[in-house]
Amino acid sequence: MKNSKIYFKLVLSGFLGLALFSCDKKNDTGLEFAPNMYNSIGYESQTQIEKNGINPNGMNMRYPVDGTISRRKYKTSFVQDDSTVVNDLMIYGLGKDDLAIAENLKNPIPWSEAAEDEGKVLYERNCMHCHGVKGAGDGKVAAKYKGVPNYAADAYKDMTMGHVFHVITFGRNRMWPHGAQVLPEERWKIAHYLQRLQIGG
Amino acid sequence: MIKNIPTLALHPYKIAILYFKMINNISKKLLTLVALVFVLTIQSFAQDGDAAAGETLFKNNCAQCHAADASVVVGPGLAGIEDRRDFAWIKKWVNNPAAVISSGDKYAVELYEKYNKTQMTAFPAYGEAEIKNILAYVKAANAAPVVAEGAPAAAPVQEASGGKFFNVVLVSLLVIMALVLVALLAVLKLLSTIAQGGSPESSVSGLESFKATLKGLASNKTIVTAVIWMFVLLGTKATLDGLYSIGVHQGYAPTQPINFSHKLHAGDMEINCAYCHTGVYKGKQSGIPSSSICMNCHNTIKRESPEIQKIYTAIEKNQPIEWVRVHNLPDLAYFNHSQHTNVAGLDCANCHGDIKNMEVVEQRHTLTMGWCIDCHRKTDVNAKGNAYYDALLTAHNSSSKEAMKVEDIGGLECAKCHY
Numbered sequence: 008m009k010n011s012k013i014y015f016k017l018v019l020s021g022f023l024g025l026a027l028f029s030c031d032k033k034n035d036t037g038l039e040f041a042p043n044m045y046n047s048i049g050y051e052s053q054t055q056i057e058k059n060g061i062n063p064n065g066m067n068m069r070y071p072v073d074g075t076i077s078r079r080k081y082k083t084s085f086v087q088d089d090s091t092v093v094n095d096l097m098i099y100g101l102g103k104d105d106l107a108i109a110e111n112l113k114n115p116i117p118w119s120e121a122a123e124d125e126g127k128v129l130y131e132r133n134c135m136h137c138h139g140v141k142g143a144g145d146g147k148v149a150a151k152y153k154g155v156p157n158y159a160a161d162a163y164k165d166m167t168m169g170h171v172f173h174v175i176t177f178g179r180n181r182m183w184p185h186g187a188q189v190l191p192e193e194r195w196k197i198a199h200y201l202q203r204l205q206i207g208g
Numbered sequence: 209m210i211k212n213i214p215t216l217a218l219h220p221y222k223i224a225i226l227y228f229k230m231i232n233n234i235s236k237k238l239l240t241l242v243a244l245v246f247v248l249t250i251q252s253f254a255q256d257g258d259a260a261a262g263e264t265l266f267k268n269n270c271a272q273c274h275a276a277d278a279s280v281v282v283g284p285g286l287a288g289i290e291d292r293r294d295f296a297w298i299k300k301w302v303n304n305p306a307a308v309i310s311s312g313d314k315y316a317v318e319l320y321e322k323y324n325k326t327q328m329t330a331f332p333a334y335g336e337a338e339i340k341n342i343l344a345y346v347k348a349a350n351a352a353p354v355v356a357e358g359a360p361a362a363a364p365v366q367e368a369s370g371g372k373f374f375n376v377v378l379v380s381l382l383v384i385m386a387l388v389l390v391a392l393l394a395v396l397k398l399l400s401t402i403a404q405g406g407s408p409e410s411s412v413s414g415l416e417s418f419k420a421t422l423k424g425l426a427s428n429k430t431i432v433t434a435v436i437w438m439f440v441l442l443g444t445k446a447t448l449d450g451l452y453s454i455g456v457h458q459g460y461a462p463t464q465p466i467n468f469s470h471k472l473h474a475g476d477m478e479i480n481c482a483y484c485h486t487g488v489y490k491g492k493q494s495g496i497p498s499s500s501i502c503m504n505c506h507n508t509i510k511r512e513s514p515e516i517q518k519i520y521t522a523i524e525k526n527q528p529i530e531w532v533r534v535h536n537l538p539d540l541a542y543f544n545h546s547q548h549t550n551v552a553g554l555d556c557a558n559c560h561g562d563i564k565n566m567e568v569v570e571q572r573h574t575l576t577m578g579w580c581i582d583c584h585r586k587t588d589v590n591a592k593g594n595a596y597y598d599a600l601l602t603a604h605n606s607s608s609k610e611a612m613k614v615e616d617i618g619g620l621e622c623a624k625c626h627y
Binding site for chain 2: 032033034035036037038039040044045046047048051052053054055064066131132133135136144146147148149151152153154155156157159160161162163180181183185187188
């Protein structure tokens with residue numbers, strides 16, 4: 008009897024030890040050899056190995072200097088149907104409340120099947136989880152978020168591409184702005200695809 | 209009779225006549241009553257508007273923000289709307305809510321304030337007929353409690369009985385296990401009493417004979433050598449395995465500052481990876497989403513959850529959320545997401561595993577050089593529709609009949625990744 012008790016204890020402690028070991032493993036990257044070869048000396052985006060002594064919150068990443076604008080947004084230019092080149096409109100000087108002006112903006116990306124297909128892919132990545140496969144406002148997230156409209160509904164089916172662009176940029180009603188996530192060029196492509204969804208796909 | 213069916217639609221009174229013809233053994237009085245009720249319902253619908261047409265209108269245009277019953281979705285529930293407001297007001301509001309609010313209408317302003325200043329979409333094209341149809345649908349939906357309440361009431365009952373069944377199974381399993389345990393203990397007790405009380409001497413001799421056997425084995429050279437070799441081999445294997453796992457983070461699943469579930473977001477909610485990891489098709493890094501992306505949905509959803517509260521606190525204090533990086537390549541190897549996602553068209557799960565079913569993200573693959581090379585040897589180049597590969601494809605096809613793999617265009621060159 009005494010022996011069996013000792014065995015029982017041994018087995019139990021063995022299991023406990025195993026359990027502890029496996030718990031640790033989840034939070035441990037394991038043994039590393041010469042980690043100084045692994046870690047970048049220069050700052051890498053999305054990587055923070057030790058606290059930065061100078062920047063706020065000890066982060067390597069910083070906000071851009073006030074007033075600076077990403078130049079990339081200005082560089083894109085598109086040839087219109089009538090062979091005129093458009094350089095602006097990818098980003099424009101309109102504010103959140105200038106929806107009435109934005110509605111009259113022309114899509115600088117001429118319609119093509121390729122542009123609409125790209126718009127579809129971008130729609131599926133950025134919009135579909137709320138707005139639904141066919142834009143009926145029946146995405147999985149919409150069931151939780153509520154108030155997502157049907158593009159083909161009477162109040163929405165005639166909305167211009169400029170309106171769509173503006174709403175993606177600044178948000179409207181319950182939808183929050185997505186200008187930081189979706190590039191201007193991508194917004195115009197999504198607007199092309201939405202034209203199809205407005206007539207019910 | 210079948211030929212007569214189309215006439216059903218012609219006139220409600222004909223239905224009553226058909227009823228008389230069809231069934232004779234029910235009393236005439238009852239039948240008259242049934243017919244009267246039938247006719248009255250049809251007539252009342254004709255007066256108020258077409259509920260069926262209203263249902264289509266409601267589901268396409270209103271249901272996103274309004275429920276037909278009294279529950280609040282975004283705006284108020286529409287049950288009893290006709291008791292609260294007269295028709296003229298409702299029409300004015302539907303056609304142009306902004307104008308009603310700015311006219312200083314007390315009820316409208318209160319409504320606007322109550323629902324977080326979210327303005328209703330205007331439906332200027334809706335005339336009397338459309339609005340009456342919608343109102344008729346709302347009325348009909350509320351007047352049919354048997355259907356409306358029956359369905360949701362049935363669900364919890366089923367659920368409860370399912371839960372009960374599960375509980376019964378669990379309890380019975382526990383009982384069986386307890387019985388087995390008792391039986392085992394009884395057997396053990398019996399055996400030990402036999403061993404102790406029955407014949408104590410034999411048990412001691414048993415132990416001694418066991419010791420003798422052990423001694424015999426220890427003096428046998430063949431067995432000793434075999435055991436030593438076994439230990440050496442096992443030790444070598446363990447050492448090699450240990451060495452190979454140096455710097456390999458496979459199975460790493462660190463605890464994150466917020467218990468974010470990829471299973472819920474990417475799996476159940478079907479949110480695309482690129483919605484949050486915005487850089488994954490564009491750049492080297494897929495990117496960790498900023499809290500503003502969380503807020504796109506969580507300004508409304510699950511606001512009271514303690515995990516979501518952590519996001520609000522971080523935003524208020526302007527502090528970063530310190531996510532722990534799971535997949536990490538050493539600095540000595542260059543990896544670019546866009547080349548693999550956008551150009552090669554690979555799925556995220558290809559390297560990251562079945563993220564859509566992970567509560568806590570875990571590194572499933574080794575991410576070692578051998579693992580990279582293996583894929584570069586096996587995978588065909590996604591050259592379709594990509595003019596960059598045209599010349600390479602021509603050159604490859606002139607010398608080989610096999611499909612062009614990544615290794616054929618320099619996918620194994622050291623300097624492709626190490627420079």
